[in-house]
Amino acid sequence: MLNINLTHEKSLTTGARIADRFAETIGSWQFIIIQSLILVAWLVLNITAYARHWDPYPFILLNLALSFQAACAAPIIMMSQNRLSDKDRLMAEHDYQINLKAEQEVKAIMQHLEQQDEVMIEILRRIESQHGALLAHGPLPASS
Numbered sequence: 001m002l003n004i005n006l007t008h009e010k011s012l013t014t015g016a017r018i019a020d021r022f023a024e025t026i027g028s029w030q031f032i033i034i035q036s037l038i039l040v041a042w043l044v045l046n047i048t049a050y051a052r053h054w055d056p057y058p059f060i061l062l063n064l065a066l067s068f069q070a071a072c073a074a075p076i077i078m079m080s081q082n083r084l085s086d087k088d089r090l091m092a093e094h095d096y097q098i099n100l101k102a103e104q105e106v107k108a109i110m111q112h113l114e115q116q117d118e119v120m121i122e123i124l125r126r127i128e129s130q131h132g133a134l135l136a137h138g139p140l141p142a143s144s
Helices: 004-011 014-026 029-048 060-136
Strands: none
Touching: 004 060, 014 060, 029 060
């Protein structure tokens, strides 16, 4: 039996594996929480002047960094999504093949059952004819 996950995993290049891992990381709650904490710290440090203002309001450096992150992350995530789409198509094709085989097996079973029905009907006809022949001969003599 074909293991789609194993087949898909073997077909991945190193770049594809990195892109999938990157998309998995970017799409995690851990990443969102860590990024949010860094953004809040960035804003607090630049608003309160606790440290030297390296990015004063309107936070142009922060906007540049987030834009760069989005510009780099989006195509990598799309590559990963395209591979998942390909894997889904492969799984659908595999499911279709399995369904075809199952349909053929069900047809074979139904034919076998029909043949058994025909044999059973033939046996019943023979029994009925023998029963009729016995009744035609009259009652059986009583044994002493």
